[in-house]
Amino acid sequence: MNRHETLDDHSASRSAIVATARRLAAAGMSPGSSGNLSVRLPGAVLVTRRGADLAALEPADLVLVGDDGVVRADPVTRSGARPTKETAMHQAVYAARHGAGAVVHLHSHYATALACLPAGADGFAALPPYTPYRVMRLGDVPLVPFAPPGSAELAGLVGAAAARGHAMLLAQHGALVAAADLETAAADAAELEAASRLSLELAGRPAGVIDAAGLGALRA
Numbered sequence: 001m002n003r004h005e006t007l008d009d010h011s012a013s014r015s016a017i018v019a020t021a022r023r024l025a026a027a028g029m030s031p032g033s034s035g036n037l038s039v040r041l042p043g044a045v046l047v048t049r050r051g052a053d054l055a056a057l058e059p060a061d062l063v064l065v066g067d068d069g070v071v072r073a074d075p076v077t078r079s080g081a082r083p084t085k086e087t088a089m090h091q092a093v094y095a096a097r098h099g100a101g102a103v104v105h106l107h108s109h110y111a112t113a114l115a116c117l118p119a120g121a122d123g124f125a126a127l128p129p130y131t132p133y134r135v136m137r138l139g140d141v142p143l144v145p146f147a148p149p150g151s152a153e154l155a156g157l158v159g160a161a162a163a164r165g166h167a168m169l170l171a172q173h174g175a176l177v178a179a180a181d182l183e184t185a186a187a188d189a190a191e192l193e194a195a196s197r198l199s200l201e202l203a204g205r206p207a208g209v210i211d212a213a214g215l216g217a218l219r220a
Helices: 011-026 087-096 109-114 132-138 152-162 182-202 212-219
Strands: 036-041 044-048 062-066 102-106 167-170 174-179
Touching (some): 011 062, 011 102, 036 087, 044 087, 087 102, 087 152, 087 174, 109 174, 132 212, 152 167, 167 182, 174 182
Antiparallel strands (some): 036 044
């Protein structure tokens, strides 16, 4: 959210995460207790707690974690709450993308299905340029090799991929999008889910794609 928000005043970010999480869950993009969101604050991230159900997220389900990985005391956070085990992955994205203010990670159906398919020789996911919105909103989408969720290995792989693009798929896992603010990150996550569905539905069909000249114009 607001990149200038102080650690003592993060109620706006807390409210935005709750609203965004519930909206994404209502859209069917966060099954069960999967997925996690964060926003960047000066010297810390505000991230969903471990095991949180995004459909029923409350302000108390958000944990403040310093850039050093240490949980900060916060009177709003519920007692005993631990940050998502994928916090290091979020922090790796922020380290790689200095303009990022929010990260959305989801196990949405179509993006996860596409993440089970092999990457191309360039390491990007199988997302042909069928629509201008896929190109303009997402760019090329890296497919991060599989590593166990919550592992330091996955955090390292995600950080490397974040240097190549703000939207990515995690093999056998799901989708991750970073953006300047939470609203944009959520919108791009929805676009990635829609593009993944389109790619799967058109696979093996003689569908047209945007040609090189069109791609150049969209990326100009």
